[in-house]
Amino acid sequence: MATEEQDWKIEQQRVDDVTAKINRKMSVLEQEVGESRGDVVGMRKDFWDEVSINFSEQDDVGETSTSLRQQSQVLSELELSHRRSSLTLDKLRRLSSSPYFGRIDFREQGQEQTERIYLGIGSFLDDNEEDFLIYDWRAPVSSLYYDGAPGHATYRTPVGSIEGEMELKRQFVIRDAEIKVLFDTGVTIGDELLQQVLSHSADNQMKNIVATIQKEQNNVIRNDKSRMLIVQGAAGSGKTSAALQRVAYLLYRYRDSLRADQMVLFSPNSMFNSYVSTVLPELGEENMLQTTFQAYLEIRIGREFDLEDVFSQMEYLLAWSDDDGHPARVKGIRYKSSLDYFRAIRRYAELLLQDGMKFRSVRFQGHEIVSSQQMQEKFYSYDPAVKLGNRMELMRDWLLKEVNEFGRRERKEPWVEEQIQMLTTDDYHRAYTMMRRKQKNKTVSFDDFQLETEMAARMVVNNWLKPLRKWVKRLRFIDLGGLYRRLFEDAEWFQRINNGALPDGWEEFAPQTVNRIRQGELGYEDATPYLYLKEQLQGFRSNTAIKHIIVDEVQDYSPFQLEFMKRLFPRARMTALGDLNQAIYSHNSVFDEEEPLMELYGREQTELIRLTRSYRSTYEIVDFTRAMLPGGEQIIPFNRRGHKPVVALYDDREDMHQEIVRNIHELQQQGYQYTAIICKTESECTQAYEALKDQITMRKMTKNTPVFEKGTIIIPAYLAKGVEFDAVILYNASADQYHREAERKLFYTACTRAMHLLYAYSVGEVTPFISNVDAQLYEQNDYRG
Numbered sequence: 001m002a003t004e005e006q007d008w009k010i011e012q013q014r015v016d017d018v019t020a021k022i023n024r025k026m027s028v029l030e031q032e033v034g035e036s037r038g039d040v041v042g043m044r045k046d047f048w049d050e051v052s053i054n055f056s057e058q059d060d061v062g063e064t065s066t067s068l069r070q071q072s073q074v075l076s077e078l079e080l081s082h083r084r085s086s087l088t089l090d091k092l093r094r095l096s097s098s099p100y101f102g103r104i105d106f107r108e109q110g111q112e113q114t115e116r117i118y119l120g121i122g123s124f125l126d127d128n129e130e131d132f133l134i135y136d137w138r139a140p141v142s143s144l145y146y147d148g149a150p151g152h153a154t155y156r157t158p159v160g161s162i163e164g165e166m167e168l169k170r171q172f173v174i175r176d177a178e179i180k181v182l183f184d185t186g187v188t189i190g191d192e193l194l195q196q197v198l199s200h201s202a203d204n205q206m207k208n209i210v211a212t213i214q215k216e217q218n219n220v221i222r223n224d225k226s227r228m229l230i231v232q233g234a235a236g237s238g239k240t241s242a243a244l245q246r247v248a249y250l251l252y253r254y255r256d257s258l259r260a261d262q263m264v265l266f267s268p269n270s271m272f273n274s275y276v277s278t279v280l281p282e283l284g285e286e287n288m289l290q291t292t293f294q295a296y297l298e299i300r301i302g303r304e305f306d307l308e309d310v311f312s313q314m315e316y317l318l319a320w321s322d323d324d325g326h327p328a329r330v331k332g333i334r335y336k337s338s339l340d341y342f343r344a345i346r347r348y349a350e351l352l353l354q355d356g357m358k359f360r361s362v363r364f365q366g367h368e369i370v371s372s373q374q375m376q377e378k379f380y381s382y383d384p385a386v387k388l389g390n391r392m393e394l395m396r397d398w399l400l401k402e403v404n405e406f407g408r409r410e411r412k413e414p415w416v417e418e419q420i421q422m423l424t425t426d427d428y429h430r431a432y433t434m435m436r437r438k439q440k441n442k443t444v445s446f447d448d449f450q451l452e453t454e455m456a457a458r459m460v461v462n463n464w465l466k467p468l469r470k471w472v473k474r475l476r477f478i479d480l481g482g483l484y485r486r487l488f489e490d491a492e493w494f495q496r497i498n499n500g501a502l503p504d505g506w507e508e509f510a511p512q513t514v515n516r517i518r519q520g521e522l523g524y525e526d527a528t529p530y531l532y533l534k535e536q537l538q539g540f541r542s543n544t545a546i547k548h549i550i551v552d553e554v555q556d557y558s559p560f561q562l563e564f565m566k567r568l569f570p571r572a573r574m575t576a577l578g579d580l581n582q583a584i585y586s587h588n589s590v591f592d593e594e595e596p597l598m599e600l601y602g603r604e605q606t607e608l609i610r611l612t613r614s615y616r617s618t619y620e621i622v623d624f625t626r627a628m629l630p631g632g633e634q635i636i637p638f639n640r641r642g643h644k645p646v647v648a649l650y651d652d653r654e655d656m657h658q659e660i661v662r663n664i665h666e667l668q669q670q671g672y673q674y675t676a677i678i679c680k681t682e683s684e685c686t687q688a689y690e691a692l693k694d695q696i697t698m699r700k701m702t703k704n705t706p707v708f709e710k711g712t713i714i715i716p717a718y719l720a721k722g723v724e725f726d727a728v729i730l731y732n733a734s735a736d737q738y739h740r741e742a743e744r745k746l747f748y749t750a751c752t753r754a755m756h757l758l759y760a761y762s763v764g765e766v767t768p769f770i771s772n773v774d775a776q777l778y779e780q781n782d783y784r785g
């Protein structure tokens with residue numbers, strides 16, 4: 001038997017042994033999980049039986065709430081341990097089908113024996129609970145697999161470095177407990193395996209990449225020194241993948257002090273959230289929290305304004321025309337995303353300590369309880385040394401007192417009498433019982449009827465004043481809209497906060513801003529600045545529980561937004577991943593020259609890693625797309641070969657539609673499951689959808705589509721961020737549609753979504769972003785008459 005064959009046999013034998021052990025462990029755990037599920041279900045069902053409920057006396061109420069608290073604590077502990085066991089069970093299931101993907105033989109310096117280390121998605125111990133049959137890919141020793149080739153090798157452990165000799169490095173593909181591929185490699189991670197993985201079809205869920213993590217990606221994943229880690233990487237270089245494996249790594253490395261719910265991932269849209277949500281559970285970890293910046297803004301100010309989202313802003317700007325308000329708005333967007341504006345808003349809040357604060361008078365049914373003038377006087381009567389937040393608290397307490405006073409006076413008013421008549425007997429009785437309890441120890445000095453009326457009046461007024469009290473408690477008496485609007489109504493005020501100057505274009509974009517606010521709307525560019533002002537005046541609602549934030553597509557954030565996030569999560573470390581070439585929005589990108597991002601936490605606390613190899617697309621697609629970018633030659637395509645991109649020109653839409661229909665049918669026949677028709681805007685998507693829907697089965701994706709699904713979809717370019725497709729068809733990549741320099745990155749982003757095939761169809765002349773590319777890099781078909 002040849003050595004290779006023998007090796008294969010021995011390895012298969014080991015796979016059989018290990019999977020048998022995993023299966024044994026699984027059946028024990030399955031039983032435990034079944035039992036704990038029963039406990040949780042049972043406890044949820046009997047929850048209220050176990051709580052002693054008694055609300056009749058004050059002491060009993062206290063006892064009841066303690067009992068409730070204890071009971072729900074027991075339940076949540078049970079649920080947590082059940083969830084953990086289920087995750088372990090899922091992981092074992094995956095291990096039993098594919099127990100490991102790598103092996104290294106390592107002899108530590110000074111040791112006689114060579115250790116065989118098998119690497120899988122999780123560790124697995126022999127029955128003696130001492131010997132590792134499988135090492136977790138995140139264990140310190142596993143980094144040897146990703147970082148080094150056979151020969152002298154070193155790896156870091158929390159207590160220092162370990163040196164030795166790597167004698168063998170072997171890679172496996174094991175499916176259903178059977179070895180499908182096995183080879184020894186002299187390099188870091190053999191490209192063969194990567195070729196195999198990458199030539200697969202797209203998926204509606206992102207996959208974990210632990211078997212083929214590249215050395216430079218491993219640096220991203222295991223970096224735990226700096227407070228701020230910036231990853232600048234080409235399209236398809238594995239930024240998102242590395243970020244997700246990094247979360248899994250940090251959860252493993254700091255398992256005693258870090259939980260998944262202390263990490264937040266900020267994604268570009270909600271569809272992306274669903275796209276990445278399976279990676280961590282697949283690795284046996286709970287998901288971190290996932291959100292979008294837009295969702296956060298909605299929660300914080302969505303009730304105060306009709307808030308524009310970033311996609312609507314994008315649609316507005318893409319429908320560009322030179323003669324309406326577009327150029328002015330772009331100037332506004334640029335300024336409002338800058339650090340200058342951030343500082344100006346901070347100065348504004350400081351100035352308001354001395355003068356200019358605006359309040360909304362406290363009113364009840366047309367009656368002014370406290371005027372805005374009185375409020376202003378009160379506010380400036382406090383000791384100037386008292387901080388803004390504290391002053392607002394003093395104001396709140398004072399106003400609540402005033403409202404209570406007012407309520408007391410109001411009880412005698414005729415409208416209250418009228419309302420009392422309308423009370424039901426139940427209401428009346430409740431009021432009576434409540435008051436009786438309050439008066440428990442007092443001697444009653446007037447007759448019952450009088451007391452009852454008094455109680456009812458009190459209840460009526462209290463009920464009516466409840467919303468107003470809530471309004472005061474929420475500090476809604478600060479006229480935030482007015483304060484923010486003033487910056488664009490009053491040039492003098494703006495100059496005061498901006499070192500005596502007005503920003504470029506202020507005269508043009510200021511009226512736009514004011515009009516919008518007057519109509520109850522807030523532009524996306526104003527949302528974060530408004531919120532920042534609000535936070536300063538109402539007290540910053542920072543979140544200290546979060547220890548790590550991951551910002552994907554960071555180039556889409558403005559310097560202003562990142563400064564804001566830093567304050568929002570003051571205890572957190574940050575991982576920021578982005579690609580300047582995909583900065584599609586009009587605001588300044590935090591990635592511009594990387595300055596704002598490098599300075600956010602200070603250079604000494606910041607590390608920058610560049611990823612230049614691109615894995616998603618074939619060599620031909622990367623070669624074509626990088627030619628659209630200045631400096632694109634720095635992007636290195638991975639050597640997976642495919643077809644050259646196809647560019648086709650038509651006389652009219654009808655011809656183009658026919659070709660799209662024909663091509664999609666062909667792609668379906670060839671077995672491609674994920675095809676995207678990418679348009680420039682949502683309105684173009686709607687037109688194209690209407691024209692094509694009777695001939696092809698497809699779905700139209702909008703900003704509200706929550707999940708990414710199989711099939712043919714039609715999607716605006718800005719929403720396709722972060723995801724990928726087997727084939728991409730660019731709908732009308734013409735010079736008419738794409739010609740402004742500002743659209744280059746959007747166009748590039750759309751092209752780089754393709755893994756295997758890329759088509760650009762154009763009615764008339766093709767966009768200069770393509771016509772300026774070397775004609776050798778694509779195939780052109782001109783079907784014009």
Ligand SMILES: Nc1ncnc2c1ncn2[C@@H]1O[C@H](COP(=O)(O)OP(=O)(O)OP(=O)(O)O)[C@@H](O)[C@H]1O
Nearest residue numbers: 209212213214235236237238239240241615616722
């Ligand atoms: N080491 C790897 N092994 C296997 N696949 C990889 C590896 N690195 C990246 N990929 C694959 O390449 C594709 C692109 O990865 P990912 O989406 O993480 O890149 P990205 O840099 O975030 O891209 P973009 O900025 O264009 O959205 C994915 O299909 C991912 O699975």
